[in-house]
Amino acid sequence: MSARRVVLIGYGAIAADIVAALRAAREPGYALAVLLRPGSSSAGRVPEGVAALSGLDEVATFAPDLVIEAAGHGAVRESVPGCLALGLPVLISSIGALHDETFFAALVATARDGGGRLLLASGALGGLDYVRAVRHAKQLELRYQSRKPPAAWSGELRALGHDPAALSRPVTLFSGTAREAAALYPQNLNVAAALALAGPGFEATGVDVVCDPAATGNTHVVTVSSEFGTMALEIANQPSPTNPKSSWIVAQAILAAVDQHFSPVVMM
Ligand SMILES: NC(=O)c1ccc[n+]([C@@H]2O[C@H](COP(=O)([O-])OP(=O)(O)OC[C@H]3O[C@@H](n4cnc5c(N)ncnc54)[C@H](O)[C@@H]3O)[C@@H](O)[C@H]2O)c1
Structure with a gap:
C-alpha cells in the first residue's frame, strides 16, 4: 500500500x-x-x-x-x-x-x-455526535459556556473597566446567540461555531463567555435538553505548550x- x-x-x-x-x-x-x-x-x-x-x-x-x-x-x-x-x-x-x-x-x-x-x-470539543443526533428535536435547548482565565480576555476586561489582574469573581463578558458571538469574537469561537453547525444553527445556539479568576485552563461547558433527554458536558483543556492560545x-x-x-x- x-x-x-x-x-x-x-x-x-x-x-x-x-x-x-x-x-x-x-x-x-x-x-x-x-x-x-x-x-x-x-x-x-x-x-x-x-x-x-x-x-x-x-x-x-x-x-x-x-x-x-x-x-x-x-x-x-x-x-x-x-x-x-x-x-x-x-x-x-x-x-x-x-x-x-x-x-x-x-x-x-x-x-x-x-x-x-x-x-x-x-x-477542542467533544459530544458533537450527541448534538447532531438531537439537532431536529422539537424542544431542543442548547447552550455553550466558554470559561477562561482573565489573561485570555484582558483587552475585553479592561474595556469594561475591570483590572484583569485584580478580578475576584467571574465576569460574564457575553451572553447571546452563537450568531452574535461569532460576529463579536470571530477568532475565538471555533467551538461555538462547531456546536451551532452540528446542532440547530447559529441563531438557536446559546453562548456565554465567562472570565473566571479561578479557571486554570480553557473550559467548555455544553448543556443540552430536549424531549430525548439531557446532556451536560464539561471539558477542561490544557493549553498547547507551543501556543497557549490553542488547546x-x-x-x-x-x-x-x-x-x-x-x-x-x-x-x-
Ligand atoms: N476547532 C477548534 O477547537 C480549534 C482550537 C484551536 C485552534 N483552532 C484553529 O487552529 C488555528 C491554528 O492554531 P495554532 O495554535 O496552530 O496557531 P499558530 O498561530 O501557532 O499557527 C498558525 C500558523 O498558520 C500560518 N498561517 C496563517 N494564515 C495562513 C494562510 N493563509 N496560509 C498558510 N498559513 C497561514 C501562520 O503563519 C502560523 O504559522 C487557529 O487559528 C484556530 O482558528 C481551532
Whole structure:
C-alpha cells in the first residue's frame, strides 16, 4: 500500500504536532507537504522530508488524499475554496470562519461542483455526535459556556473597566446567540461555531463567555435538553505548550479525524 498523501495549510503549533505524529506513523505511512504563504517565517522550521508548497497549483501537483487546515480563519478564506474546487477533501479546524453564511454557502457549492468535501474537525470539543443526533428535536435547548482565565480576555476586561489582574469573581463578558458571538469574537469561537453547525444553527445556539479568576485552563461547558433527554458536558483543556492560545488536544482531535478518514471502520 502506498503512503497516504496529506497537505497541511500552515505550519504553526497545531500543524507541527500533527506533522510530528504523522511522520512517526507506521505502514503505510504518510507523504507530507505544507502550504505556506510567500515569505512565511515557518519555512525554516518545516522538517526535512516534508515538502513546502507555495500555491494551489503545487497542491494539485502533490495530489493529496486529504488537506488539513490548522492556520486560522484567513487561511480558510484564502486556500480552502481552491482546494475544494480541485475536488479534494479538506478538514478544517478554523470552523468559526463558517459563521459568514454567504461564504459558507459558496464553499458548499464549490465542494458540490468540484467533487470536494468539507470536513469539520471536533477540535477542542467533544459530544458533537450527541448534538447532531438531537439537532431536529422539537424542544431542543442548547447552550455553550466558554470559561477562561482573565489573561485570555484582558483587552475585553479592561474595556469594561475591570483590572484583569485584580478580578475576584467571574465576569460574564457575553451572553447571546452563537450568531452574535461569532460576529463579536470571530477568532475565538471555533467551538461555538462547531456546536451551532452540528446542532440547530447559529441563531438557536446559546453562548456565554465567562472570565473566571479561578479557571486554570480553557473550559467548555455544553448543556443540552430536549424531549430525548439531557446532556451536560464539561471539558477542561490544557493549553498547547507551543501556543497557549490553542488547546493541546486540538492536534490529537485532528489526528483522530485523519485516522477515521483513512480507516475502513468509521465511528459516526
Ligand atoms: N476547532 C477548534 O477547537 C480549534 C482550537 C484551536 C485552534 N483552532 C484553529 O487552529 C488555528 C491554528 O492554531 P495554532 O495554535 O496552530 O496557531 P499558530 O498561530 O501557532 O499557527 C498558525 C500558523 O498558520 C500560518 N498561517 C496563517 N494564515 C495562513 C494562510 N493563509 N496560509 C498558510 N498559513 C497561514 C501562520 O503563519 C502560523 O504559522 C487557529 O487559528 C484556530 O482558528 C481551532
